[in-house]
Amino acid sequence: MPRLPRHLRPEQLRELTLVLIIFVVVAFFATQIEGYLSARTFTRISTSVAVIAVVAVGQTLVVLTRNIDLSVGSIVGLVAYFVGTMLSNDPTIAAPVAVAVSIGIGAALGAVNGLLVAYGRVPAIVTTLGTLALYRVALVELSGARTVTTDALPAWLLDLPRATLISLGAIDVRPLVVLAVLIAICFQLGLRYLPYGRRLFAIGSNPEAAQVAGFPVERDVLGAFVLSGALAGLAGFMFLARFGNITVTAGQGLELQVVAAVVVGGVNIFGGVGSAIGALLGATLIDLLQQSLIRWLQVSEFLRDAVLGALILFAVASDKVILGRLRTIGVRARRRAQEVPVAPEEAGHGA
Amino acid sequence: MVRELERRTHGLERRLRSWEGFLLGILVVVVALNAVVAPGYLSLPNQINLFQLSVEKAIVVLAMAFVIVSGEIDLSVASVMGLAAVVLAWLTGQGVATELAIVVALLVGCLCGLFNGFWIAVIGLPSLAVTLAGLIGYRGLARLLIEDRSIGGFPQWFEDLGQRPLIGPFPLALIIFAIMLVGATVLLQSSGFGRYVYVLGNSVQVARFSGVRISRLRFGIFAMSGFVAALAGVLLAARLGAVRGSTAEGFELDIITMVLLGGVSIFGGRGTMPGVILSILLILNLRNGLGLANVTGNTQTGVVGVLLILSVLIPNLVGAARTRFAREQPAAVAGPGMTQLE
Numbered sequence: 001m002p003r004l005p006r007h008l009r010p011e012q013l014r015e016l017t018l019v020l021i022i023f024v025v026v027a028f029f030a031t032q033i034e035g036y037l038s039a040r041t042f043t044r045i046s047t048s049v050a051v052i053a054v055v056a057v058g059q060t061l062v063v064l065t066r067n068i069d070l071s072v073g074s075i076v077g078l079v080a081y082f083v084g085t086m087l088s089n090d091p092t093i094a095a096p097v098a099v100a101v102s103i104g105i106g107a108a109l110g111a112v113n114g115l116l117v118a119y120g121r122v123p124a125i126v127t128t129l130g131t132l133a134l135y136r137v138a139l140v141e142l143s144g145a146r147t148v149t150t151d152a153l154p155a156w157l158l159d160l161p162r163a164t165l166i167s168l169g170a171i172d173v174r175p176l177v178v179l180a181v182l183i184a185i186c187f188q189l190g191l192r193y194l195p196y197g198r199r200l201f202a203i204g205s206n207p208e209a210a211q212v213a214g215f216p217v218e219r220d221v222l223g224a225f226v227l228s229g230a231l232a233g234l235a236g237f238m239f240l241a242r243f244g245n246i247t248v249t250a251g252q253g254l255e256l257q258v259v260a261a262v263v264v265g266g267v268n269i270f271g272g273v274g275s276a277i278g279a280l281l282g283a284t285l286i287d288l289l290q291q292s293l294i295r296w297l298q299v300s301e302f303l304r305d306a307v308l309g310a311l312i313l314f315a316v317a318s319d320k321v322i323l324g325r326l327r328t329i330g331v332r333a334r335r336r337a338q339e340v341p342v343a344p345e346e347a348g349h350g351a
Numbered sequence: 352m353v354r355e356l357e358r359r360t361h362g363l364e365r366r367l368r369s370w371e372g373f374l375l376g377i378l379v380v381v382v383a384l385n386a387v388v389a390p391g392y393l394s395l396p397n398q399i400n401l402f403q404l405s406v407e408k409a410i411v412v413l414a415m416a417f418v419i420v421s422g423e424i425d426l427s428v429a430s431v432m433g434l435a436a437v438v439l440a441w442l443t444g445q446g447v448a449t450e451l452a453i454v455v456a457l458l459v460g461c462l463c464g465l466f467n468g469f470w471i472a473v474i475g476l477p478s479l480a481v482t483l484a485g486l487i488g489y490r491g492l493a494r495l496l497i498e499d500r501s502i503g504g505f506p507q508w509f510e511d512l513g514q515r516p517l518i519g520p521f522p523l524a525l526i527i528f529a530i531m532l533v534g535a536t537v538l539l540q541s542s543g544f545g546r547y548v549y550v551l552g553n554s555v556q557v558a559r560f561s562g563v564r565i566s567r568l569r570f571g572i573f574a575m576s577g578f579v580a581a582l583a584g585v586l587l588a589a590r591l592g593a594v595r596g597s598t599a600e601g602f603e604l605d606i607i608t609m610v611l612l613g614g615v616s617i618f619g620g621r622g623t624m625p626g627v628i629l630s631i632l633l634i635l636n637l638r639n640g641l642g643l644a645n646v647t648g649n650t651q652t653g654v655v656g657v658l659l660i661l662s663v664l665i666p667n668l669v670g671a672a673r674t675r676f677a678r679e680q681p682a683a684v685a686g687p688g689m690t691q692l693e
Binding site for chain 2: 068116120121122123125126127129130131132133134136137138140141256259260263269270302303304305306307308309310311312313316317320321
């Protein structure tokens with residue numbers, strides 16, 4: 001009987017539940033909206049999830065270390081605008097250069113956050129609330145209220161979000177979606193198997209213990225912010241490709257959706273628990289709900305923010321109540337297994 | 352041991368005093384510069400005008416100080432302000448008497464605060480996550496009610512309350528702020544409630560072992576925060592004369608900045624009301640001065656962002672430098688344990 005909680009960690013249970021909820025939501029809206037289960041719905045929702053998911057994976061790294069990055073929305077906007085202007089002025093710039101510049105700017109902005117948090121010892125919420133305003137101000141000042149428009153952008157960029165990478169029957173998978181999923185998988189593996197990934201968990205679970213254990217806590221936290229910034233920069237590029245028209249308000253409020261995605265995805269806001277796949281699933285659920293609510297005629301489209309708020313509360317509360325209980329059951333089961341003196345190998349196996 | 356403790360509290364007190372002294376110094380410089388650049392800056396009408404433009408934020412700052420000193424945060428205040436204003440405007444638009452609508456709007460604010468408080472105090476969820484959900488959710492409710500319209504049409508007496516002086520040259524919002532300022536200072540600095548807030552912010556463990564009713568205290572703090580935010584929202588509606596779904600959006604940045612710049616620690620337990628008041632005065636005068644110097648509102652927001660970061664960074668750097676200095680001195684001053692505690 002205690003086999004199940006021992007082999008299925010609470011986090012994995014959380015991810016499975018999310019997948020289940022996503023299916024239920026899809027099934028519900030399929031009965032409510034005519035022609036909902038179509039390739040077009042998939043394309044529309046998956047493309048819009050992609051941008052949020054990439055930022056959410058970066059946010060996961062930061063939240064794992066018991067920090068938060070509220071400046072990501074402004075980074076996405078700043079990068080989208082800057083790279084958009086660059087490409088409008090010189091359409092001959094190669095695609096890899098544009099992507100590299102996006103990631104580079106994002107990483108630099110993330111490094112500012114990281115330096116302040118890790119070495120300046122300014123709490124993350126203070127730092128990134130400040131840079132949220134600062135980066136947006138920088139964008140408004142630099143732009144002079146001009147906008148980037150689609151007709152000035154090179155054709156390859158505009159074709160990118162509409163291109164089809166793989167066709168599964170009628171469903172076309174867009175390159176941006178593949179990119180987002182690949183990023184989530186890579187970071188999931190990195191978090192699970194790389195020493196750096198394990199250290200992020202250790203720092204978030206107990207910063208003092210991580211320090212005492214001799215981990216380079218400051219450097220690792222800085223790294224998490226740089227990666228978060230870099231992924232936000234990449235998302236800025238994707239944002240530019242997806243929308244084409246970039247105003248100074250681009251990406252405003254995105255940080256709320258991203259934090260919501262991360263929290264719904266089972267990343268503990270107090271650090272130490274979470275996964276990149278969880279963040280991807282959280283982003284998917286949130287965007288699925290938002291996009292579907294707009295098309296559902298029964299309710300006003302203005303309901304979606306209220307729903308999003310309720311969803312965050314529900315996710316955090318279920319984390320606290322249900323997962324907390326499951327975890328104690330799991331710990332108890334493991335302890336019981338270790339107490340049995342006859343089978344030491346099995347106890348080692350379980351732990 | 353006792354002496355050491357005494358020395359440490361003395362050091363803390365000195366540091367706090369020096370932070371407030373620091374704020375006062377900057378405030379004097381800013382005001383002096385403004386007065387030189389713009390003649391008549393120090394006149395009473397100009398000062399009242401300057402205050403009136405942000406008085407709603409300043410009112411919420413007073414409640415936010417309690418929240419942050421207790422070791423929590425309330426990101427939802429701006430959305431509660433917006434929701435209260437929207438409820439008021441919507442009810443008035445439906446033909447409800449404005450007096451009654453005001454009461455309902457204040458009640459809605461209280462309910463928002465109690466709702467936050469329930470999840471934080473009873474269920475034990477982190478306030479950051481709960482009030483982030485509130486920030487999104489309450490704004491969503493406001494938008495749901497008003498959609499993308501702008502509702503005005505308040506009775507004349509209500510707009511007069513917001514826009515015209517009530518007693519002498521002072522408008523109602525300013526009088527309310529002054530009364531609340533005195534009340535909040537007394538409540539935080541010299542009442543039992545205030546002591547409990549500090550204890551809770553310093554250590555939840557200590558508070559629990561001292562018999563502080565933690566969840567009731569947290570409940571009270573968040574309910575107060577919701578009520579005060581709603582009051583500020585109603586005053587904002589009166590001053591603006593019209594309400595939209597985005598009313599008061601983004602105010603939380605300014606509000607939290609004012610509290611933290613006032614020397615309140617984001618981790619709770621530290622900071623004083625006089626510091627917060629100085630920081631309100633400083634930010635208002637600074638924004639006004641920047642406006643006089645033709646700096647746009649956008650850049651002013653940037654300056655506030657920089658201030659927010661510096662207000663925490665500078666004490667940290669000073670502290671680190673002091674620690675390094677103490678370490679370089681031979682062990683005469685303090686043992687290694689002391690330097691760690693610093």
